[in-house]
Amino acid sequence: MKSHDRHAEILAFVTVAKLGSFAAAATALGLTASATSRKLQALEARLNTRLLHRTTRQLSLTEAGAQYLARCERWLGDLRDADAELADLQSAVRGCLRVSVPLNVGRLMVVPNLPDFLARYPALDVDLDFSDQYVDLLGGRIDVAVRIGQLSDSRLVARKLADNRRLLVAAPHYLAAHGTPAHPAELSQHSCLHYAYYQDGDIWRLHRGQETVEVSVAGRIRANNGEALYESALAGFGILKTAQWTLAPALRDGRLLPVLDDWHFAPSAVWAVYPSNRYLSPKVRAFIDFFAGRYAA
Incomplete structure (x- = not known):
């Protein structure tokens, strides 16, 4: 089965379940009632499970249908979020990005790459905070920090940018x-x-x-x-x-x-860290993706 067919079946099921009728769901989806019904039948056949009780007066979810609906709604929500984040990345990378960096990392790894980064996102400004101490991102209103070594703050999300031998x-x-x-x-x-x-x-x-x-x-x-x-x-x-x-x-x-070049220290890394939020700011995502790609190269 093609992925878009499966998506259409799930979307039809969710719409029918939420609106309570094939006619209303068909109107919302821009389909005929019979086409909507066929998509639901195909989904039930593929799952080998009845999702809806059908009578002449009403539709109701089976127990399996209720569980599947909850999963499908989350999946469709995540898919919409992903689409929106990609759209925002191109259209909403703007404003001021506050970045905390250690002195040497900033001088040798970040600053030399800033011209290319800012050329890619002309509506974005960067405010660099140079400090070898760990800055409180939440208290200091920092969007993203570059850090080295072990990470311990569970309130932060981290992405590896480079190895640090x-x-x-x-x-x-x-x-x-x-x-x-x-x-x-x-x-x-x-x-x-x-x-x-x-x-x-x-x-x-x-x-x-x-x-x-x-x-x-x-x-x-x-x-x-x-x-x-x-x-x-x-x-x-x-x-x-x-x-x-x-x-x-x-x-x-x-x-x-x-x-002692035949000896080595435990592996270390350079990380980008940011506050733990479900929705990552487009300007922070742009910074992390750009520098992760630059260091990987």
């Missing part, structure tokens, strides 16, 4: 002066540049195959800004744990070198 790196002159660690346990003997908002605190957990090592790290510099730690690593102040996508230029030209 984390590496250990250090400047060549730091490693020349202090040695290159051969095992994660040796990190405790080094100056490690620590990001204040790491969810696992001062404990770094590294994995290799089935082996896991936890090491407590310390160093001379601790900051709540990833860019400051990146510059500190370039200056030779210690070993930095950071996302691979922040490192491409420095690794390419040798200003930073990988450390």
